[in-house]
């Protein structure tokens with residue numbers, strides 16, 4: 001138990017589809033190490049195609065939840081999301097004021113991402129008059145900023161005017177998000193000390209459901225953890241980028257952001273690292289040096305959905321042999337070898353479930369052993385390699401792997417080649433994961449040892 005854990009509250013609607021609202025807020029708090037509490041204002045029936053129904057809760061039910069939380073103290077930051085109607089806005093504002101809530105972030109949810117109205121017009125007016133004066137920050141997108149300011153936003157200058165107008169409501173700072181505009185996503189931040197344009201690279205062209213909720217929750221989590229407003233906004237921008245990259249297709253319609261994706265990835269990386277180190281220990285104990293070719297060995301282990309070299313774990317400097325003993329000069333590293341990563345990534349383009357590769361020495365005997373083990377075997381001939389591929393550093397193995405896979409028609413257990421000018425012949429062992437790769441290598445080695 002830790003009494004140092006930051007606590008945050010979200011006052012928002014339930015999204016039955018799980019992509020936005022309370023569900024997204026709680027995941028965001030958790031991903032950022034903040035304990036989340038919830039006050040539900042409205043129950044929306046929705047899925048990845050849109051909102052089918054909206055049922056605002058009776059204002060007394062909202063009040064009762066909120067009082068329970070506020071009576072308990074210890075809530076370092078609060079956000080509001082969907083509030084539904086003016087009665088709920090009024091009651092929430094008056095309670096937040098009575099309990100002198102600090103660090104209030106208002107996400108002025110007016111429409112769902114599919115275009116359904118989630119706050120009445122009277123509710124918008126009430127939010128401007130009663131809620132914004134209590135808030136540290138309001139986080140409208142362009143469309144919401146237009147409604148809050150009454151200014152049509154076409155040009156960057158319009159957005160600045162809108163931000164100044166919104167600040168007049170009494171809110172201490174405003175960030176108008178620009179993710180829905182074309183080009184680089186630029187957010188405009190304004191507080192009493194001035195204006196900042198926060199720009200970032202566009203991580204993806206998709207516009208998944210839930211971005212507004214996750215962004216404002218990430219800011220709230222930052223405030224709960226003691227950050228100032230602007231640093232919290234900057235960090236939240238980075239966080240939402242990763243949640244967009246990790247978007248999930250959870251139904252047959254629109255994708256949703258996944259606030260936990262970065263955590264899942266870290267977890268997967270730690271598992272891969274453990275698995276790789278375990279495999280290396282087994283190979284060391286088994287003394288598999290006889291399988292290591294002159295150019296030495298590497299093992300590539302990719303994360304699910306790997307696309308780049310950085311997504312593939314390998315050993316920088318390779319696995320080297322001294323007699324039957326093997327050594328590594330460095331810890332496994334993501335992006336640790338372009339060579340072996342090229343092979344794994346090429347294999348994954350044919351079958352994304354095959355994520356582990358290791359190269360071993362070629363001998364006729366070893367190939368025979370692979371046949372005896374009933375491994376599926378494909379090969380390529382370096383003589384077929386076009387010159388322009390040969391001269392492009394690092395593209396040779398990609399070409400060879402691609403050629404073998406295309407000729408074979410599926411992903412085999414083994415791809416070998418007989419080498420070429422200044423190219424050693426080689427066997428590559430392919431497997432689904434590091435455990436099954438280890439298993440295949442041990443089987444090969446045990447049979448090979450008997451022939452030596």
Ligand code: PXL
Nearest residue numbers: 013014015020021082112113
């Ligand atoms: O993204 C705004 C939003 C907030 N809250 C709920 C929602 C949505 C969008 O659909 O459903 C409950």
